[in-house]
Amino acid sequence: MKKILITGGAGYIGSHTAVELLKAGMEPIILDDLSNSDEKVLDRLEEITGKRLIFYKGDCNDKSMLESIAKEHKLEGVIHFAAFKAVGESTEQPLKYYRNNVGSLIVLLDFMREQGIKDLVFSSSCTVYGQPEVLPVTESTPRQDAESPYGNTKKICEDILVDFVKSKPGIRVVALRYFNPVGAHPSAKIGELPLGVPANLVPFITQTAAGIREKLTVFGDDYDTADGSCVRDYIHVVDLADAHVKTLSFLQGQEMDFYDVFNVGTGNGNTVLEVIHAFEKVNGVKLNYVIGPRRAGDVVKTWADTTKINEVLGWKPNYSLEDSMRDSWNWQKGLA
Numbered sequence: 001m002k003k004i005l006i007t008g009g010a011g012y013i014g015s016h017t018a019v020e021l022l023k024a025g026m027e028p029i030i031l032d033d034l035s036n037s038d039e040k041v042l043d044r045l046e047e048i049t050g051k052r053l054i055f056y057k058g059d060c061n062d063k064s065m066l067e068s069i070a071k072e073h074k075l076e077g078v079i080h081f082a083a084f085k086a087v088g089e090s091t092e093q094p095l096k097y098y099r100n101n102v103g104s105l106i107v108l109l110d111f112m113r114e115q116g117i118k119d120l121v122f123s124s125s126c127t128v129y130g131q132p133e134v135l136p137v138t139e140s141t142p143r144q145d146a147e148s149p150y151g152n153t154k155k156i157c158e159d160i161l162v163d164f165v166k167s168k169p170g171i172r173v174v175a176l177r178y179f180n181p182v183g184a185h186p187s188a189k190i191g192e193l194p195l196g197v198p199a200n201l202v203p204f205i206t207q208t209a210a211g212i213r214e215k216l217t218v219f220g221d222d223y224d225t226a227d228g229s230c231v232r233d234y235i236h237v238v239d240l241a242d243a244h245v246k247t248l249s250f251l252q253g254q255e256m257d258f259y260d261v262f263n264v265g266t267g268n269g270n271t272v273l274e275v276i277h278a279f280e281k282v283n284g285v286k287l288n289y290v291i292g293p294r295r296a297g298d299v300v301k302t303w304a305d306t307t308k309i310n311e312v313l314g315w316k317p318n319y320s321l322e323d324s325m326r327d328s329w330n331w332q333k334g335l336a
Ligand SMILES: NC(=O)c1ccc[n+]([C@@H]2O[C@H](COP(=O)([O-])OP(=O)(O)OC[C@H]3O[C@@H](n4cnc5c(N)ncnc54)[C@H](O)[C@@H]3O)[C@@H](O)[C@H]2O)c1
Pocket: 007, 008, 009, 010, 011, 012, 013, 014, 031, 032, 033, 034, 035, 036, 037, 058, 059, 060, 061, 080, 081, 082, 083, 084, 085, 100, 104, 123, 124, 125, 126, 178, 179, 180, 181
């Protein structure tokens, strides 16, 4: 079995990807410092897969930690999820974000070159596109100045990857630009575990439905969209996990010193109100929501052109928005 190091593998997207990697016959080796996750996810992964996954608790900024893992396992690739991701916090503590998100990539690339590990999948984000002028967003849509230090770390990391690959280190890299990951594993055993008040729409919806939050505020209903609320491309986390598996297979067929980017989304935009109504309908739950004023800095509408990932990687999403809303709610109910 090919061993793949998953940094941040105890987190939301990493844990789902571990499941899909195993299904595809690869062995995930999880490295996570548990700064935004819980070790219990390992028990949950065992319940889903029937296998205790190899787990190291540690910081991927620590090269000696990475080296000790490489001594024990012949690593064939890395998926680098580990990062801080709270946009608001990143504006208050920018250095924390640059140190972890940018710093860890530099350490990891040095480590990969020294160890001769060839393949890297990097977690980027549609945030690099800002508010695009033309929709849907293709991979050649110009990137814009980042709205936050978090968003900037993704741009900087992409630039570092481009420069690093140009120096011919003998590595193959794909940056996946995720649109909006939602949903949870259909088993309801793993899902998104936000610490504190959720910054993302769907955890806020499920926590409101569960009575943890009193009400949900929709930030603006007077934008130039179908119902006035903002539009995003919501991608089920299991589909997103599968995109990583397809990316690793694709990388193995490429020449060395290869770099490319792919959008990962459904190709469809949904408004905030459509998401709320889909949640209510599929789960038979009424949500307490109010319309509030616009929120500064919000992108009004964005969704992906997925032609490239569809054609080049042969990847397509299998889950609908309704599936995502059902799985998110089942996960939230299980948490209670
Ligand atoms: N969830 C989203 O909406 C979204 C969208 C676009 C891109 N991304 C990116 O995808 C990646 C995964 O996101 P997620 O939603 O699963 O986040 P998450 O917080 O659930 O997972 C990240 C994991 O990394 C760990 N971690 C952080 N710094 C670490 C370090 N230095 N060493 C070891 N472990 C560390 C955390 O404990 C956590 O378990 C991140 O890079 C994020 O920026 C996420």
